[in-house]
Structure formats: C-alpha cells, structure tokens
Ligand SMILES: NC(=O)C1=CN([C@@H]2O[C@H](COP(=O)(O)OP(=O)(O)OC[C@H]3O[C@@H](n4cnc5c(N)ncnc54)[C@H](O)[C@@H]3O)[C@@H](O)[C@H]2O)C=CC1
C-alpha cells in the first residue's frame with residue numbers, strides 16, 4: 001500500500017516538526033496537521049515564518065519549503081481525517097491531575113477523543129499511528145474504541161514513538177538513530193507496518209527502521225526515556241558526593257564516559273532534568289509497574305524522580321546557605337528559564353522549582369531567557385499554586401537585557417545552558433552587582449576560573 005495522504009492530530013512540539021520533515025522529505029505525500037488550538041494553527045500559517053509557534057534550529061527553513069506545497073496546517077480536523085489514509089495521533093498525554101492514578105498515570109482523555117473522532121468520521125479504511133508517548137497496551141484501548149464506534153471500516157493501529165529531543169528536533173528527525181514501528185503480527189498488520197516503513201524509507205536507511213510488536217514499541221519509548229533520565233539522576237547523585245569530597249563531577253563524567261560500555265552522552269551534571277516528558281513518562285512507568293503488582297520495579301524507577309527533585313531543591317538551598325542563610329529582599333538573577341538550550345519550551349523546567357523555593361525565602365528574582373516570553377514565566381510559576389499571582393508578579397520580573405537584570409543583584413543563577421551566557425562581558429556584570437557577587441552555575445558552562453579572577457564568588461554543580 002502506498003500512502004499519499006497523511007493527517008496528524010496535534011500541532012505541538014512533536015506533531016509540527018515531525019510532519020514538517022515528512023512533508024519536506026516526501027513531496028508526493030500530502031500532509032495536513034490539525035489542532036483544536038486555533039491560535040497555534042494560525043501561528044503555523046503565519047506569513048512571517050519567524051512567527052511559527054515552536055522554536056527549533058532549522059525548522060523555519062523546512063516549513064518554508066514544504067508549507068502550502070504539500071504541508072498544511074488546519075483546524076478542520078474532520079476533513080483531514082476523512083481524506084487521509086494514515087492518521088498520526090500526536091496529542092499531549094500529560095500526567096493525570098485527578099481521580100484514579102492522579103499524579104502518576106498518563107491522562108489519555110485527548111487520545112480517546114481523537115479515537116472517537118476518527119471512528120465517527122472515517123468512511124474508508126485507515127491506518128492509525130500512535131505518535132504520542134503512551135502506556136504499554138494503549139493500542140488495545142484505541143482499537144476497541146475504533147472498532148466499537150466506527151462505521152464498519154477497518155482500522156490498523158501502529159505504534160511509532162518519537163525519539164526527537166527538543167533543541168535538536170530537526171537534526172534528530174533528519175538523521176534518527178532509529179525509527180521504531182510496532183504493529184500487529186498478522187498479514188494486515190504487516191501491510192500497515194510496511195506502508196509506514198515506506199514513508200520513512202524516503203530518507204532513513206532501512207537498517208535503521210526497526211519493526212516490533214505493538215507492545216514492545218510502546219514500552220520501548222517509556223524505557224528509553226527512563227534510561228536517559230536515570231543517567232542524569234545518577235550523575236547528579238554523584239555531583240552531591242563530589243561537593244563533599246573534593247572530587248569534580250566533570251572529571252568523573254569524563255573518566256567514566258570514556259568506558260565504551262558506559263558511553264559519554266547524557267552524563268552532564270545539572271540543576272536537574274526538566275522537559276515535558278522525562279518525569280511524566282517515568283511516573284507513568286511507575287504506575288504501570290504498580291498496577292501489575294511489581295512494587296520493587298516501581299520503587300526502582302521512582303528513585304530517578306526523587307533524585308531529580310532533590311537536585312533542584314539542593315541547588316536552591318545552596319544559594320540560600322551561601323548568601324548567609326537569607327535571600328529575603330535580595331535580587332537574584334536567573335539566566336535561563338527554558339528546560340534546556342535552543343528551545344522556548346519551559347515545561348517542568350528546573351528553573352520553575354528553584355524559583356519557587358527562593359520565592360518561599362522572599363527573594364526577588366529577575367529572569368532573563370533569550371527565547372521565553374514574559375507571560376510564560378508567570379504562567380509557569382502561577383501553575384504551582386504556591387502563592388497568589390499578584391505575589392508572583394511582585395517578586396519576579398522578566399527582563400530583556402541580561403546586563404540590566406544584573407544591576408544591584410546579589411547573585412546570578414545559571415539555569416539553562418544557552419551558549420550566549422558563556423560569551424557575556426562578566427566584568428561588566430560584576431561591576432553592576434552588589435559585593436560579594438555570587439554566581440551559581442547550575443549547568444557547568446561558565447568559566448569559573450575567569451570569574452574568580454574578576455572577583456566573583458563562583459559555585460557550580462559537583463565541585
Ligand atoms: N515534546 C517532545 O519533545 C516529545 C514529546 N513526545 C510525546 O508526544 C506527545 C505530544 O507532545 P507535544 O507535541 O510536546 O505536546 P503539545 O502539547 O506541544 O502538543 C499537543 C497538541 O495536541 C492538541 N490536541 C489535544 N487534543 C486534541 C484533539 N482532540 N484534537 C486536536 N488537537 C488536539 C493540543 O491543542 C496541542 O496543540 C506526548 O505524548 C509526548 O509525550 C514524544 C517525544 C518528544
């Protein structure tokens with residue numbers, strides 16, 4: 001079967017870039033990305049390409065080339081479903097905030113809505129592809145909804161989890177380590193799997209396209225994120241020990257990373273991992289393990305989250321302790337709010353939690369991030385519901401000029417590893433600050449020796 005028309009439900013961080021690359025690489029396939037969020041679709045269609053809603057290096061060029069050629073963004077979900085042979089579901093699957101599994105299980109209400117909408121609209125056979133990250137065995141639920149509420153047409157469910165990382169999404173999509181496709185192990189299943197394999201084979205080597213059964217594919221996605229996050233928590237645990245013993249976590253990372261069995265990637269100690277997925281997916285894994293009575297398995301993975309929470313709290317409390325046990329009324333500058341560099345995404349960013357702890361200590365915070373808008377900072381901190389929105393606005397200012405931000409500040413905390421922070425005129429910053437002037441590098445990117453020579457009191461993770 002040759003696919004000529006694809007629809008993707010969900011025009012977010014995954015749906016947008018993923019479909020843009022498919023359209024870019026497969027000019028013969030019409031790709032329509034739909035979303036209920038009108039503002040988001042409007043932004044994807046903005047004539048000024050720099051206004052597309054997601055910042056990712058290289059994405060503007062890809063969208064500019066494919067948009068209105070074979071890539072379309074629309075709010076007409078029914079039409080797109082009706083016309084497509086293959087439908088990707090790429091909607092959000094956040095942690096449940098209510099009811100059974102609250103705080104752990106994935107909330108699948110958006111997935112269910114999509115399945116019901118596909119079932120009600122479809123008049124021809126469809127291949128439905130799970131692109132969202134889902135608990136293992138979700139395909140079963142989707143199939144049940146489709147088969148029981150549909151118009152008698154055939155649905156084939158595939159699992160095709162996405163492994164892109166934000167900030168490098170375009171490169172990850174153009175040159176993936178692997179593409180994973182899970183499907184039913186019967187003749188119809190193989191036809192559906194091959195249809196999707198052929199789409200990716202337009203630019204990905206077939207040796208990198210891995211096909212498995214649906215459950216392995218679903219579980220591999222949660223497992224990959226759990227393993228990646230576990231590495232960060234492992235090195236962050238060691239960073240705390242380094243700070244007590246005179247060992248340097250950068251040296252330890254390098255030393256262990258050169259062991260080819262361990263490998264050097266994902267061993268950067270930090271203020272803690274953020275992003276919309278690591279925590280959500282591990283909590284989901286923990287919930288699934290518990291639901292099968294595998295309590296030891298659940299406890300093992302839960303520790304990754306606990307260590308991450310500890311690392312964020314530890315960073316904030318180190319600031320307070322170093323500033324003579326009080327930050328009340330003191331201005332502290334946050335360099336960075338995004339959860340990592342090269343993205344405007346702030347979901348679960350460590351900066352939010354560090355800010356919350358410091359606000360509890362009555363600090364005043366000035367935030368500078370090159371890509372994050374003011375209202376997003378306030379939304380993030382308000383969402384914690386720790387204090388009123390008025391109080392948050394009173395104690396946090398969001399600024400456009402990092403040098404201005406540092407005027408009369410007692411301390412600077414580096415929360416995101418934006419490259420530009422390394423190139424600042426630190427002497428100029430020092431001259432504007434209260435003395436002693438403190439820098440807390442939560443990302444280990446600043447040249448500490450240079451800063452100490454200028455006169456800063458410099459602290460970093462794991463040293
Ligand atoms: N953000 C990332 O880097 C990665 C995310 N994932 C997974 O991909 C999925 C999507 O994540 P993001 O793109 O980050 O989420 P997102 O929140 O940026 O985008 C999801 C979009 O789906 C739309 N939506 C929700 N329900 C809808 C419905 N019934 N009909 C039409 N549109 C609907 C929302 O309006 C939103 O624009 C999640 O399961 C996530 O775990 C997987 C790999 C990477």
Ligand SMILES: O=C(O)[C@H]1O[C@H](OP(=O)(O)OP(=O)(O)OC[C@H]2O[C@@H](n3ccc(=O)[nH]c3=O)[C@H](O)[C@@H]2O)[C@H](O)[C@@H](O)[C@@H]1O
Nearest residue numbers: 162163164165166232266267268270273274275277339340
């Ligand atoms: O499912 C997802 O959403 C995605 O989650 C992660 O991607 P992402 O969260 O975008 O970014 P990462 O590069 O993994 O970084 C996650 C967090 O860990 C932190 N990190 C990463 C690496 C490291 O060595 N140290 C460290 O603190 C980052 O700063 C960031 O806060 C995975 O890397 C992707 O493969 C996956 O598709």
